[in-house]
Amino acid sequence: MNITHILFWILTLMALGSALMVITSKNPVYSVLFLIATFFAISGHYILLNAQFLAIVNLIVYAGAIMVLFLFVIMLMNLNAETEPQKNKWLKFAGTIAGGCLLLIMVAAIKDADAKSTIVLMKQGETGLIHNLGNVLFKDYVVPFEISSVLFLSAMVGAVVLGKKE
Incomplete structure (x- = not known):
């Protein structure tokens, strides 16, 4: 058992x-x-999967920016148990159905992931490199990428409008 396996299991236990x-x-x-x-x-x-770019982006975007924003919003909302609205039983049922659908999607995605994971485990291919990510992003998915940038721009404008004092 080498250091990579030990790190994998430590990170897995930490994540779970x-x-x-x-x-x-x-x-x-x-x-x-x-x-x-x-x-x-x-x-x-x-x-560990040799995807350093994704690791840094995950830290900067999710752990750095979005989670700080979540923390700021939660602290501003001042959530109390008394002010929390009671949930309807139909809303709980709909949440259970949505969670079951998400579970089915995850099982289907894991079922198809075997072929791609063997390429990564065998250290074949260039899965996590920035050059390949840029090629795929700007050749195959350029339209969804541009649509998401317009969506982020409109969300920023909406945040400014909502935050502006009368």
Whole structure:
């Protein structure tokens, strides 16, 4: 057993433990902090898969920017148990159905992942390199990439409009 396997299992246990703490934690601030720890563990997995660019982007974008924003919003909302609205039983049922659909999608994605994971495990191909990611992003997926940039721009304009004082 080499150091890569040991690091993999340590990062896996860290990711699973902190993800479970995100779900079971009663305090929303602690949930966000555990989610940041989960993102760090996932970035460690990316580094083990020789995808350094994805690891850095995951840390900067998710753990750095989005989670700080979540933490800021949660702290501004001042969530209390008394002010939380009671959930309808139909809403809980719809959430269960949506979670089941997500589980089915995840099982289907994992079923098709065997061929791609053997390429990574055999150290064949250039899976996580920036050059290949740029080629795929700007050749095959250029239209969705541009649509998402317009969506982010409109979200920023909306945030400025909502945040502007009367």
